[in-house]
Amino acid sequence: PSQFSTQISDLALISAMNALRFAQIVILVVEGTQGQFSKIDLQLAKKCLEEGRAVIVVANKRDMLALNGVTGKEYEEGVKKHCEHYLREFGEVCVISASAIHGEGIAKILNTSIEIHDAWSKRIDTWVLNKWLKDALISTAKPRVGSKLISIKYITQTKSRPPTYALFCNVTKLPQSYERFLRSKLQFDFKLQGIPIRFIIKQAPRNEANKKLLKYGKLTRRGIGNSSSRGVGPKNRQRGRVNIKKDREKRLNNRKVLKTIKR
Secondary structure, eight states, X not given: OOHHHHHHHHHHHHHHHHHHHTOSEEEEEEETTTSSOOHHHHHHHHHHHHHTOEEEEEEEOHHHHHTTTOOHHHXXXXXXXXXXXXXXXGOSOXXXXXXXXXXXXXXXXHHHHHHXXXXXXXXXXXXXXXXXXXXXXXXXOOOEETTEEOOEEEEEXXXXXXXXXXXXXXXXOOOHHHHHHHHHHHHHHTTOTTOOOEEEEXXXXXXXXXXXXXXXXXXXTTEETOTTSOSSXXXXXXXXXXXXXXXXXXXXXXXXXXXXXXX
């Protein structure tokens, strides 16, 4: 390519990056005659992932492939396989074949954009997410970090646009393979295809806090401030000693009373 064509492609990329900052849904138009994504297409897709924008891939010029006997459905399936390799972070990306010259597929693009925008903006109830998490954990084996078994205790959605979920577990970081599994299952079960999902991993502080409370005697084995389990904290020990002294005094008084009665 000449120097002018390189400058035009760079200017087109800069203009697309500026427009992406204010976009909510990005329609990435690719040409089926190329056979693969261009460098600019991949840069735009990476930027969409960083900015948290939903993506729809439109495979243009399907009328030219129809001359070679390739149907629109076959064209879409071929582009989907390409997206699975290069755009796996978006899950199963929605691919629409279209022809700009003949105006084919335009209505489908508009309807799909509205559906994906609603999915990108929606919030899922916490009880629904935790029920989903319980089923997801049962369906697969729990991973390990070294010798430590990972236990995810709770999930909640902290924000939308893009959907962001907080996972409370006993580690500070999940393995990438297990995070991809949760992301793809979440996208498939809640129909979030083409939408980047973010996870915030938070370590549940309960176990560490309980260890510290037990260490300093502020927590008993049966709960905080439970007087039924004595001998754990210094306060309970002191109470136990006082009660023992009172019992001894009562016994001594009873013995004195019995002696006086016998006399």
